[in-house]
Amino acid sequence: MTRNLLNRTLRIVAARAAAACLALAVAAPVYAFDLPRHRSVPGGVAIVDLGPAQARPQVALDGEPILVVGNPAGWKAVVGIRLDTDPGTRELVVRRDGDAGQRLPLAVAPVRYAEQSLRVAPGKVDLSPEDLARYERERAHLADVAATRTEAAPASLQLLQPAPGRRSGTFGLRRVFNGQSRNPHSGMDIAAPTGTAVVAAAAGRVIDTGEYFFNGRTVWLDHGSGLLTMYCHLDSVSVRAGDTVEAGERIGAVGATGRVTGPHLHWSVSLNRAMVDPALFLDASGAGAAK
Structure with a gap:
């Protein structure tokens, strides 16, 4: 083989190797973990x-x-x-x-969430001046909590269902009490007996715990880059602000604290300060739910 032919052969081999490497790079996953399901609608x-x-x-x-x-x-x-x-x-x-x-x-895209009309005693709808003042104080604090954003990326975008049980409250459901429309439901309700373990849906840091008028005993977790989760109506809380937790680690227990009619977990997911449907972050089979 002449020197020119040898050089040409080497150049061809090198070019093919570079092309193969480029193809592998392009074919490489663009994320290291599962993404939530795409649903470009309000609340999605x-x-x-x-x-x-x-x-x-x-x-x-x-x-x-x-x-x-x-x-x-x-x-x-x-x-x-x-x-x-x-x-x-x-x-x-x-x-x-x-x-x-x-x-x-x-x-x-437009979406139509369910609506439910209920007739209840007026005292169950309208807040007393004292309760309204408490709610307004808590609302300001919780708005600050919901604005938390840290730069670290979440460890995963597939979440665990934080408690076992039937999903009893539909995300986006709008209730109308005595003809008065209320804000749509901004989370997932999971029916479970009092004392049932509630676990972190993903690894994160505890950014708030407290007992609030509507939400009862509550835990907020920061998972990074604007992804937060909130767990409400807890009977007990097992963590404190500043703690770090792993996915599946116990953070509290199901209860009936706050403005509720029975024991259940209200679980919310916030992404870039938007409450979104938690079901989009769970795998279709429900595998990985808390036991």
């Missing part, structure tokens, strides 16, 4: 493909930072959509490597 989660980039893009919706997962081969934005969002087209602002920003359309 939208998964938006951002394409490849050397550094993690920065994404915002209405000025609120959005969780981005992936690697240089491909990034995805995981967008929580508020329940009060009007259907239509919104805009994500995407910045790569410090550029001025690209605007990506985000289509939000």
